[in-house]
Amino acid sequence: MSGLINYISCGVLWLGLAAKMPDLVRHRRDPFLCALSATLAIGSLCFLFGAPPTVGAVNRVSGIPNLAAPLTYAAITAYGASSMVLVVYWRGGPRVRRIARCWMTGYAFVLVALAVLFALGDVPKERRTDFDTYYSTTPYTAEMIVLYLLAHLIAVTATATATLRWARDVHGWLRAGLLTMAVGTAIGTGYSISKIIAIVAYWCGHDWSTLATQISPAAAGLGALLFVTGILIPLAGPGLAAWLRSWRTYVRLGPLQGELDDVLTRRNLRVPRPRPFSASALLMWRQTSIQNALGHLGMLFDRDLYDQTHDAVLQKVDDGEQADATAWAAIIAAAVRVERSGQQVSPSPSGDGRMLPQAPDPSTLVHISNALATSDIVATTRIHRGTKDVRCL
16 A cells, blocks of 8 residues: 555546646647646656655665655645646736746745755665654755755645635636635645654654654645646536536436427437437437427417416416426327327317417426426326317316
């Protein structure tokens, strides 16, 4: 299990990067996409270099004891800065480039300082999991450790603050994403805070290394996961909501299509099923098939039955929309029976030429479908309506 969580977190970030890569290729000059890709890539390196098996492999291949430590610290520091730059470019504003350049320049100096301090320090004994506490009293190396932890803490704190301030001014999916990002970065502060506490305890003669070896990686993993999720919420949320709406509507239209299935099959009115499948394409396919069947049954719709059913529903519930949907469901069920029997329907005896209300729109079709599945009045129409006199319940 050693390093498994790191590799899983790394893989999740790689999946996010792969998902955004086509957009980056098409819009390679978009600073937001560049910052997003950089954040995902650098974040994955944090987990990759921080895994104990990777630490051992880097040290062994390079021949330099603990070389993986500054590489991991550099990735963590860069990730904190890139997260802030991402938020800056995402929000936009008149000084976006200047603010982003200041963050990148400042943290570039931090990365150089980390490399210099590691070169000056003496760390001959390999420490794969507790490097921070073990070498927290070694000249130059201790300064390197404190520098990267403070740099990370400053970056994630600034990112959390910026996202929370921005979240107050927006709504909907963007607000939800920003709040999730803020929670993720707030949890991410636990990485540096827990390590700082462990180091200070070590300086005071106490062994709290569990904070650095157990709590800190967990905070980093959960924080990064929530941060990436927060990025994806406003980007993928509207599309996911539209998919769910389309799929829900498709399912709810099932009873209506089932009622019309015999007509669709015998009259060859069903349009070809779309390929490849998608929720919106399937919904369009079902709606089009239903409209084709309703168009074919149009001459069989009975205005008297519509009015009788409409009035009966209004007597039970004071809901015009439900009455309209149930009345449509009743005349559709009756028309299907008549069409199946092959009987010719004579004009209304009254001869008043009354027309049905406007054909149901897609939203009304859902209510009609629900009425077909649940209404007792429609069920009575199916059972008791004769084929010789289609205007009598």
